[in-house]
Amino acid sequence: MAWNPETYNQFKSDRFRPFYDLLELVKVKPGMEVIDLGCGTGELTRKLADSLPDSTVLGIDSSEEMLRDSLAFANNRVRFEQRTIEEQVGLDGKYDLVFSNAAVQWVDDHETLFPNIISMLKPGGQLLIQMPDQHHNISNRMLNRLAEKEPFRTALQGWTRTSPVLDIDQYARILFEQRSRVMNVFEKIYPLVLQDSNALFDWVSGTALIPYTEKLDGEIRDEFISEYRRLLQEKFEKPPVFYPFKRIILEATF
Numbered sequence: 001m002a003w004n005p006e007t008y009n010q011f012k013s014d015r016f017r018p019f020y021d022l023l024e025l026v027k028v029k030p031g032m033e034v035i036d037l038g039c040g041t042g043e044l045t046r047k048l049a050d051s052l053p054d055s056t057v058l059g060i061d062s063s064e065e066m067l068r069d070s071l072a073f074a075n076n077r078v079r080f081e082q083r084t085i086e087e088q089v090g091l092d093g094k095y096d097l098v099f100s101n102a103a104v105q106w107v108d109d110h111e112t113l114f115p116n117i118i119s120m121l122k123p124g125g126q127l128l129i130q131m132p133d134q135h136h137n138i139s140n141r142m143l144n145r146l147a148e149k150e151p152f153r154t155a156l157q158g159w160t161r162t163s164p165v166l167d168i169d170q171y172a173r174i175l176f177e178q179r180s181r182v183m184n185v186f187e188k189i190y191p192l193v194l195q196d197s198n199a200l201f202d203w204v205s206g207t208a209l210i211p212y213t214e215k216l217d218g219e220i221r222d223e224f225i226s227e228y229r230r231l232l233q234e235k236f237e238k239p240p241v242f243y244p245f246k247r248i249i250l251e252a253t254f
């Protein structure tokens with residue numbers, strides 16, 4: 001998927017907020033070995049490392065574009081590698097902390113993925129994951145509904161993005177089945193207050209819109225974008241736009 005760090009970084013402070021919530025849940029120990037799955041530009045990976053004394057942190061991400069500037073955040077305790085999460089879970093490394101902010105929602109089949117991610121932990125290790133609750137976020141639902149309408153349905157060959165994100169009670173069950181007895185599983189609303197519906201469009205274009213627009217070309221792509229803008233305008237007609245963005249946070253030790 002073609003990520004664009006400039007578009008993504010447009011809403012840095014809003015996008016960083018859940019990261020700081022995750023950071024507060026870290027059970028800090030000296031000399032931890034940490035992995036950040038889907039680390040993006042690496043800026044938050046570095047902040048994570050800076051808050052963990054003597055720890056080493058590996059950030060992995062599938063996107064060359066997102067990793068382009070990560071060298072600036074690397075040091076003797078922080079390094080980055082281009083790799084998918086699916087590839088990483090098949091490797092040998094074991095970690096004290098497996099961390100992931102706003103990335104695993106891009107990987108399918110969480111019933112299989114989560115046990116695989118948890119198997120990357122050392123005994124006593126901690127899992128800390130944040131992801132948007134895509135089933136309940138209206139901007140995602142509007143995208144799916146638009147893709148199901150003609151002429152987009154034909155242009156997309158019937159494709160719509162099926163979110164792999166489960167309900168929080170399903171994650172709690174998976175954590176229990178993987179032998180976690182200490183867990184913190186919750187949803188939180190991150191209120192977005194945006195200037196108008198165009199700003200909301202810009203927010204979505206940094207993430208959820210990408211898989212749709214990269215499957216369309218030329219006129220039909222432009223039409224999809226302007227129809228989505230129009231629908232957002234209709235739904236959020238009065239500025240400022242208040243958008244309650246719902247996210248899932250999972251914290252567990254094993």
Ligand SMILES: C[S@@+](CC[C@H](N)C(=O)[O-])C[C@H]1O[C@@H](n2cnc3c(N)ncnc32)[C@H](O)[C@@H]1O
Nearest residue numbers: 038039040061062063066084085101102103106
């Ligand atoms: C919304 S960004 C979050 C980046 C960073 N964690 C942050 O909080 O700023 C999602 C990231 O997940 C990465 N990603 C998506 N699918 C992935 C996969 N299968 N394996 C590794 N990274 C993936 C993208 O390249 C992107 O950098």
